[in-house]
Amino acid sequence: MNGPVRIGVLGCSAIARRRTLPVMRDADHIEVAAVASRSADKAREYAAGFGGEPCGYHELLARPDVDAVYIGLPNALHHEWARLALLAGKHVLCEKPLATDQSSAKDLEDLATTNRLVLRENFAFLNHPQHDEVKRLVADGRLGAVRTVAAAFGFPPLPATDIRYRAELGGGALLDAGVYPIRLAWHLLGDGLSVAGAVLRVDPALGVDVSGHALLTSPDGVFADLEFGFQHTYRSRYQIWGSAAALRLDHAFTPPPGHRGSLDIEEQDHGEQLVMPAAHQFRLSVERFADAVRTGWSARTEAPWLAGARETARLAEEIRAVAVTVPAQAGAA
Ligand SMILES: NC(=O)c1ccc[n+]([C@@H]2O[C@H](COP(=O)([O-])OP(=O)(O)OC[C@H]3O[C@@H](n4cnc5c(N)ncnc54)[C@H](OP(=O)(O)O)[C@@H]3O)[C@@H](O)[C@H]2O)c1
Helix, strand or coil: CCCCEEEEEECCCHHHHHHHHHHHHHCCCEEEEEEECCCHHHHHHHHHHHCCEEECHHHHHHCCCCCEEEECCCHHHHHHHHHHHHHCCCEEEECCCCCCCHHHHHHHHHHHHHCCCCEEECCHHHHCHHHHHHHHHHHCCCCCCEEEEEEEEECCCCCCCCHHHCHHHCCCHHHHHHHHHHHHHHHHHCCCCEEEEEEEEEECCCCEEEEEEEEEECCCCCEEEEEEECCCCCEEEEEEEECCEEEEECCCCCCCCCCCCEEEEEECCCEEEEECCCCCHHHHHHHHHHHHHHHCCCHHHHHHHHHHHHHHHHHHHHHHHHCEEEECCCCCC
16 A cells, blocks of 8 residues: 555544544544544544544445444443444554453454454553563563563553443453453463452442452463553552562553653562653554554464454453452442
8 A cells, every 4th residue: 555544434533533543634644534433523523633533333344445443332232333344444553451251252263363454442551652661571580580570560440331331232340451461461471371260349339340359371371460440549550479479560551652661670689670761652562563564464464353352252251250249349440
């Protein structure tokens, strides 16, 4: 592909307005071609701010001037609309999580692979170089043998009308915040993770989980201890505890673009602090997706994205299946 990637945006979401559309509008190799909403006024408003033709969802997928689609819809709608977009021959950048269950993720993976279309899940943190540095330290043996990865992502309650409190839209803390530590565990420990146990705190009135805790094990016996929720003070952190040293990274999942994270290494008799580079991970995620579209589909580059999305969906589904549920106190949401 020679010109810019022409992207159609499905849904005038908060995340599209705050993060995705500003990055797309300013990127060299991306053109916002169309913006779809259920409301004509909203589509016009977003198009006026970010470019593109306002339209409806089905109309957007039928447009020949749209090469790729960005999906920022509620979680339960990702599978349906990603499927329709792929069937229309569009590449897809979908908000996390790609799917709410394993079979839907596998369905999309098969469709994208058969049609040689780029399909990525927008876990922006995976693009931040600070995690490459962590992987390098682990691979170099700096921590010795890794025993436990502990990760947490949580934040305070959201407005009562938020999609995250609506079960029928794929709401809940597991699918919203929990998928970050799950994806991190797969990123660091690889395939074959199994769920040893889990607890979910469920709001009885809403029927959605508002926080949770899961314990996974890797095939070679490493534990992944994962916490998530929206009943907390802000936390976005992971720690890797090994036989020789432990490492801790704060602001792990959603660091602001200018933030230079500190990687704290603690050994038996001393500590060390490494300052990480800053990065605009959201921009990197969107631009790398567009680069993949421009370069042309490649099994080698797309396979890890597809496997990561499938494994994240599988583990979230298994956590839900085994979890002991406890009621959230009234007003917890
Ligand atoms: N990668 C990240 O860092 C990040 C951060 C936040 C959120 N997200 C993900 O982005 C997605 C959207 O989250 P958000 O917070 O931006 O949500 P939001 O503001 O509520 O946006 C969702 C949009 O979906 C459309 N929609 C279509 N059918 C709907 C329905 N039945 N009910 C409600 N909305 C419907 C609406 O657009 P129209 O009214 O225009 O049709 C709505 O604006 C979620 O999957 C979330 O996990 C990702």
